[in-house]
Amino acid sequence: MPRRRAPKTAPRREARQARSRATVEYLLAATAKVLVREGYDRASTNRIAEVAGVNIASLYQYFPSKEALVARVFERYLARLDDALTTCLARIAEAPLWPGLEALLRTFFSLHDDDPALHRALLVHVPQIDRVNPMLALRERMTGALTAYFVQRRGSLRSTDPALAAHLVVTCAEAIKQRAVLEDARLLHQERFVSEVLELVRRYVVARPVSAARARGRPATSGGSRASRRR
Amino acid sequence: MPRRRAPKTAPRREARQARSRATVEYLLAATAKVLVREGYDRASTNRIAEVAGVNIASLYQYFPSKEALVARVFERYLARLDDALTTCLARIAEAPLWPGLEALLRTFFSLHDDDPALHRALLVHVPQIDRVNPMLALRERMTGALTAYFVQRRGSLRSTDPALAAHLVVTCAEAIKQRAVLEDARLLHQERFVSEVLELVRRYVVARPVSAARARGRPATSGGSRASRRR
Amino acid sequence: MPRRRAPKTAPRREARQARSRATVEYLLAATAKVLVREGYDRASTNRIAEVAGVNIASLYQYFPSKEALVARVFERYLARLDDALTTCLARIAEAPLWPGLEALLRTFFSLHDDDPALHRALLVHVPQIDRVNPMLALRERMTGALTAYFVQRRGSLRSTDPALAAHLVVTCAEAIKQRAVLEDARLLHQERFVSEVLELVRRYVVARPVSAARARGRPATSGGSRASRRR
Amino acid sequence: MPRRRAPKTAPRREARQARSRATVEYLLAATAKVLVREGYDRASTNRIAEVAGVNIASLYQYFPSKEALVARVFERYLARLDDALTTCLARIAEAPLWPGLEALLRTFFSLHDDDPALHRALLVHVPQIDRVNPMLALRERMTGALTAYFVQRRGSLRSTDPALAAHLVVTCAEAIKQRAVLEDARLLHQERFVSEVLELVRRYVVARPVSAARARGRPATSGGSRASRRR
DNA sequence: AATGAATGAGAATTCATTCAT
DNA sequence: GATGAATGAATTCTCATTCAT
Known part of the structure; x- marks a missing residue:
């Protein structure tokens, strides 16, 4: 061999x-x-x-090589997610800190089910440090975009280090989604689960936690249907 | 083959x-x-x-088999972490919610550097769903212990679902540490980084966010040296 | 492949x-x-x-690798020739120029028939510039030894450049033998053929061509049986 | 394959x-x-x-086939040599034994440098016994022509076997040139080297070795420029 | 006549694992 | 109980050559 x-x-x-x-x-x-x-x-x-x-x-x-094949499959698989996130980022360009971020996260969590088994296989088996791993690229792009997003909304941001905040938010969101995909993909459809995750992020990100009532106002532009379902 | x-x-x-x-x-x-x-x-x-x-x-x-060898190495590598966490759990058995959790997290983050290269190799290359993966076992044990810990301190816990809270805390903490190990292990030594992560968790976990001053009080029993260094 | x-x-x-x-x-x-x-x-x-x-x-x-196998076969095949030539060189250490050289050449030409087909295959198919080619090593050793032999007998040597003379003698002898092996190995047993080759070399090497009669005197020490057969 | x-x-x-x-x-x-x-x-x-x-x-x-391609390249590469030798043979048709042969050999040695790397590659890598190998054909033609040349000049020829003499001359000349091409193509331009080789051949071929002075007379028709350089 | 595409066959090399001493 | 030796089964990757359009 x-x-x-x-x-x-x-x-x-x-x-x-x-x-x-x-x-x-x-x-x-x-x-x-x-x-x-x-x-x-x-x-x-x-x-x-x-x-x-x-x-x-x-x-x-x-x-x-085999790697090239797998990388291509991976890329394709991520393309939809990439598109969705990019579109969403454009939509929330003018949104205030939290509703925009909520929309982004909801988009991220909702787009997981093209082929959960493939998703699982890709997550589990593809060595993660591979420079070729397209998820790393996506992650980096997202971290960059989120940092910029935070910088523009510094006033509402609790942390004084937008880059670090973006890093942590991306890391946690990805990990939570990843584990859900690996263990029980249905979680990502359960509003109880999703809103708990959103709460985790919101409390970390938003400067002065608004009252729960206001916090649960509808997100800026996207994910609205899902958001309304909550109640 | x-x-x-x-x-x-x-x-x-x-x-x-x-x-x-x-x-x-x-x-x-x-x-x-x-x-x-x-x-x-x-x-x-x-x-x-x-x-x-x-x-x-x-x-x-x-x-x-080869898997048995690797699993054994992995177990050994995790044994110290396992010990440290178990010890810490015993120490914080009577502690209030936050100081105890902070101590636990600091213990978790501080114990990463036996052999970063090995750590990286194990994280990256060992397929993660493997039933044998001892990290899964450790993670489950920790999630269980943390759930119990939360249940006992329901009053101070913000969330109404201790199990879910434990799941999210463990997931995020692990992911943050893992990424740090893979990308820049020195982060785990920087108080700026660690306290930001702690803030993330605290704001999610603790019911009524105490004032910053009280929040930064010293942790219950362990990790004290590190905590005191902060000030 | x-x-x-x-x-x-x-x-x-x-x-x-x-x-x-x-x-x-x-x-x-x-x-x-x-x-x-x-x-x-x-x-x-x-x-x-x-x-x-x-x-x-x-x-x-x-x-x-395949190359290693072939090289080993080649080495073994050459080992006998190597031994014979080394032995002969020792024997003619004190011999005068021509009889010594004749003995050496006769040894060289007579030792070809372990396995002519293998010899042919090795000659033809093994790329010749390969650093590993053991024949190159043998050739170089022989050229060196012959140069030294010529230097010690400078007086009788026609050429003023012993190294060049050795180079040419080795080159021609090898080529003649090689072609014979490839085309008709029996030639190397025919005294008519061999003595013609010897004449070629002798006339080039020896300073004042002795008369044919004296030139055909018996070689110094080895190859005698064969030499005596001639007459 | x-x-x-x-x-x-x-x-x-x-x-x-x-x-x-x-x-x-x-x-x-x-x-x-x-x-x-x-x-x-x-x-x-x-x-x-x-x-x-x-x-x-x-x-x-x-x-x-691949072989056909390589053979064609080989043929082309040899065509110039073939032409030159044929032309030279015509020129020396009436020349006495030695000057004619010297001209032929000088022509042979001087025509080597179209593309030494290609020459090397062809020599080294193309299996030599291949019936297709155009060098074999050229060699045979040359041996035939030289035999005829010797036969016509029997009187001046030392050997009583023109065919054998031609065989040996062609074999040695080719081997010497081939080694030079493989190891150090510049040799073929050095008069010291070339004239030593010529001496080797002359002493073998010519019946009664003429005095050095006469032997170094200019060759019959070709290679003159080079020959004249000598003096 | 030219080209993009396809392919059967095989080459080199390695692996995990078991035997026989 | 340790060791040298052996091995079936893959694996990656290439080649010379032919089709179908």
Whole structure:
């Protein structure tokens, strides 16, 4: 089993024609499937090609390594989340501190269910420090955006260190969601759970905790439907 | 590479004699070393035996699989943390809600540096859902203990769901520490960082946020030295 | 077919017990056989292991690569020649220029027939510039020894550059033998052929070409049987 | 890697049109380049096509195999040498034994530097017994021509076996040049080196070694510029 | 005539694990 | 009880070559 010292992840040849694009799709679908059913370690390139019904050599024409395949699957999986968060960030650009942040968190928590099993597999099996790990990139982008968001609302922010606050909020929110996905994804649909998490964040972030009544006012722009459900 | 479907982890034979015990020590030390230097995937039993200077057949006399070796290393690595937390829990058995919890958290954050590289390797490479993962066990025990702790102090607890509160506190604390270990272990020594984290937890946990002055009173029993350093 | 960038040739583990030594022998024999029958390119490690009746993994326990196997076979094959030449060099240490050189050349030409097919395969298929090529080493040693031999007999040497003379003599002798092995190994047994070659060398090396009669006097110490056969 | 048992080398289709011819040129240039830079083994048809900027299927439209490509490159590389030797042979058709032979050898030694790296790659990596190896063909032609040349000058020839003499001369000359190309191509430009080699041949070939003065007379027709440099 | 795509076959190498002494 | 040796089963990755459009 000759292992590459530094697994390459750059795409090899781009699929242009319809047929090859289909091949790539089969491969990615098979990767997800194998990842879910057999785990990262057992997901060999041969197995993936077999499940995809694609020749192993074709696999290597489009992906230079197993890592590249998994990274691509991961990226795709995160793309929706990325889009949703980016959209939400735009929407709350003018919102006050808390309603905006609440909307962002609700968006984050609500978008988890494309394929929970795949989500689990990706979280658990993909080594987390990999520079390629697209979740790291997303996390960093989010931390940056949130820091900027906090800086612009310094007046309402309790902490004097917006970057640190953003770091902690992102870390906690991600961890809470991650554990829920791994252990019981339904939690993320339960308003009892979600609002408890929101409370945790709000009390940390917002400068002078407003009265509970005001705090529970509807979030700025998004997640409204969900927010109203609470009551 | 014939992979066992269900990796065994039970110890095979008690190493009672001195020589046997030495062999086991060599093996565990080698496992840690290889894990750190080459990562989980590259840590083969052959390699470990070689580094340990132990015959591969002897390795299998004491450990039924690679997983068993790694699990044992992990357990050992967590043993100190486990001890410290258990001790601390005993000490704060009678303490009020916050000082006790602060002491517990400080203990948790301060005990991270036996071998950061090993810590990193274990965190990153060992699949996290593994039933064998001793960190899951520790986490569950801690969540249970904290739930009990909260139940006993219901009056001071803000949340009406002690179990959920414990879950969130454990999840966040673990995630924050884990990220620090992976990215910059020195953070856990910086009072600015630690007290920000404590603030996050305190505001969530404690019923009526006491004034800052009272909140910063010294913790109940342990972590005192560190706490006193603050002022 | 993941190819090593720099093929390793250092031996891996030495075979100590009788059983493993036998395994190594089988492997080397199989390497020679496959080399002869199928050529260097077709001689895969899998094929060699199969022919040897040895598990492929065992092969890799003793040899880190195909190159290492071939190099070992080559070394062994050259060992006899090396020995014979070294012995002869000792014998002619005190001999005059020509008889000594003739003895050396006769030794060189006569020792070719352990396994002509293997010889052919080695000559043809093993890339010649490979630093590992043991023939290069032998050639260099011989050139050095011959240079020293010439220096000590400067008076009788026609050329004023012993190193260059040695270089040319070694080059030509090797090439002539090599071509004979490749095309018609019997030539090396025909005195007509051999003495023509000797004449070529003698006329180049010896200062004042002695008369043919004297030149054909018996060589100093070795190769005598063969030499006497001539007349 | 499905290897043909008997690699075909016949050209598949005449490249009559301009574009086709250009394609062929690109392919041959790429073959040479890859051969030099990566060696024979690594020179895959895919790689060659890629470097040539030619579709792999087009490659197979003009060359039936990798061997055919390499053989064609080899032929081209030898064509100049072949031409030069043929021309020289014509020129010395009426020359006396030695001056003619000297001219031929000087021509042979002087024509080596089109692309030493390619020369080296071809010498080292192309299996030498290959029936396709164009150097064998050239060598045979030269040996034949030289035999005829010797036969016509029997009177001046020392040996009584012109064919054997030609064989030895060709073998030695080729070997000397080959080693020079592999180890230090500049040697072939140094008159000290070349004239030593010439001396070796002259003493073997010419019946009654003429005096040094006469032997160094200018060669018959070609290589004169170089020869004149000597004095 | 050219090209994008596909592929069967196989090469090198390693792993986890068990035997026989 | 320790050790040298052995091994079945994978794994990654490439090659020469052919199709289908």
